[in-house]
Amino acid sequence: MRLRLATALALALALALGAAAPAAAQLSVSAQVNRTQVGLDDQVVLAVTVSGPQASLPDPQLPALSNFSVYSSGRSQNISFVNGRVSSSVTHTFVLVPRAVGKGLIPPIAVSAQGASAQTEPIEIQVVPPAGAAAAAPAGAPGTAPARPRPAPAGAGAPDVMVVAELDKPRAFVNEQVTLSVKFYAAVPLMGNPEYVPPKLEGFLGEDLPPLRHYDAEVKGRSYGVTEIKTALFPLQAGRLRIGSAVVRCHVQVDPSVDPFSPDFFERFFSQGITAPQARTVASQPLVLEVLPLPPQGRPAGFAGAVGRFSVSAAVDKDRAKVGDAVNLSVSVQGTGNLKAMGELALPALPSWRVFEPATSVNQQKQGDLVQGSKVIRTVLVPRVSGDLAVPAIPFTYFDPARREYVQARSAPLSVSVAPGDPGPASSPGYGAPAAPAAPGLTRVNEDIAYLKSGTAAPAATRLLEAAAAAGPVHALPFLFLGWAAGSAFYRGRLASDPQGARFRAALKRARSRLHQAQRAADHRQAAGLMSEALVNFLADKLAEPAAGLTMRRVAELLQSRQPGIPGPTIERIRAVWGELDSRRFAPPSAGPGGEGASVHDELAALFRDLEKELKR
Secondary structure, three states: OHHHHHHHHHHHHHHHHHHHHHHHHOOEEEEEEOOOEEEOOOOEEEEEEEEEOOOOOOOOEOOOOOOEEEEEEEEEEEEEEEOOEEEEEEEEEEEEEEOOOEEEEEOOOEEEEOOEEEEOOOEEEEEEOOOOOOOOOOOOOOOOOOOOOOOOOOOOOOOOEEEEEEEOOOEEEOOOOEEEEEEEEEOOOEOOOOEEEOOOEOOEEEEEOOOOEEEEEEEOOEEEEEEEEEEEEEEOOOEEEEEOOOEEEEEEEEOOOOOOOOOOHHHHHHHHOOOEEEEEEEEOOOEEEEEEOOOOOOOOOOOOOOEEEEEEEEEEOOOEEEOOOOEEEEEEEEEEEOHHHOOOOOOOOOOOEEEOOOEEEEEEEEEOOEEEEEEEEEEEEEEOOOEEEEEOOOEEEEEEOOOOEEEEEEOOOEEEEEEOOOOOHHHOHHHOOOOOOOOOOOOOOOOOOOOOOOOOOHHHHHHHHHHHHOOHHHHHHHHHHHHHHHHHHHHHHHHHHOHHHHHHHOHHHHHHHHHHHHHOOOOHHHHHHHHHHHHHHHHHHHHOOOOOOOOHHHHHHHHHHHOOOOOHHHHHHHHHHHHHHHHHHOOOOOOOOOOHHHHHHHHHHHHHHHHHHHOOO
């Protein structure tokens, strides 16, 4: 007996360890560079990809890179939804500018989430002198910039080093891109790399525009080496917004006056040489941008704040399906502008479809000093009826600052041929489209034919009344019966005059009936479908909304506006159960709903009980 118990414990421990290992291995990160050898005047592109089984992934923790200056170049995200399982990957792009000749190392890059962690392998990069360089930098000064012949001093207004900040336009609309250029001019050799402090921005969203630009320029007769940094700014509010000063701290090479007859000449010569570094701090002038509000004239109702120039397209993964099948709809908005500040894209009404919660991914890039890319919205549509079902054109409204007007882009309409579903789980009563509501002012009393029946039971009734008449106190029974009939009629009248109230009060009973059907379902997909219908119809009854097209986002909005007293954790419970049931609805078939399905059933039943107490009419 003890041997069997020990064997069982060992087997359970092995299974637990074996199950924990894949869970921790689900989070992964990888890094790659476009080159492993780079010139001092060139750059390296580093791509870090984080993958995992959830839509929200952690950002990579970039370690300190002493040999490189690091600039973010954006990120792209890809989300897939297959068989009820969500997987996603996010690629973060960085531009690395080498600081010194020699061997540079990118240490392991780590990510962690929910107790799982992963890291990349280290990457070694060889930094070589720039092409045409006469000689490498001295070994004792790894950060020393190549020496530049110092021209003859110019007149006033041409200092040794200076910083200039410029905007590409003096005024812009809210959320319109404005490009900030910060230029560092140096007419003398620098001792080491300068330290750059970007300007303070209030009321802006900023995006780096790599890479650094290096070129020569002449100002007031003096030659300078110029390093330019560009940033895309998106003003978030109207008014006069201030951009602070950009600051550069550096050490420049100066020629001190040396007296060869001075007593300490040799001491100074051997300690600091003929030239000596001198610390300098230079700053640009602050700037002011005039930000114009978006015009209220002509603003459409569906405008979500997008500013720029965009187009929209839509596609489905199949043009033929059956009632109850899943059809994947992808809507892509692409163009030039700040996609991160764009609001949610609202889908048109789809009464013939059941619409699931969408997943959104943003792929943002920088090309030609412009922020551009695409935002993709993916959702699952389930046809409720058969026939040629249409997905109408999806509108997207944006403000074009060049034309100074609102523009509405539309996708091409789509059509899916839907055949009747097979008898079984897919065509269960839980998936039928809800009946159309009655016309205003009319109340549905019955939905069947009341047949007139011939014949009468008068003789038996007469004998019954005669017996009652001889019973004495039983004479009161007819009055009690009349009172009960009057009360019932009054109650039915109240229900008829207040159909929404009747729907609200009967929500729990109908939901429990569907839960009972789910317990007897043949497989877990049918059970999940019935439980999902129970949840959607319960919330629709409580919120006085049609069940067709009701989404979790809409439920959350209605609960927050109509039920301000409902606690936040309750909404999160609804969201979690809703998502779990959607996943099970499209998961691979199994033998039955037991196990995890039973726990979802119990959680949903408990949720119904709590909502019945918390929701007030």
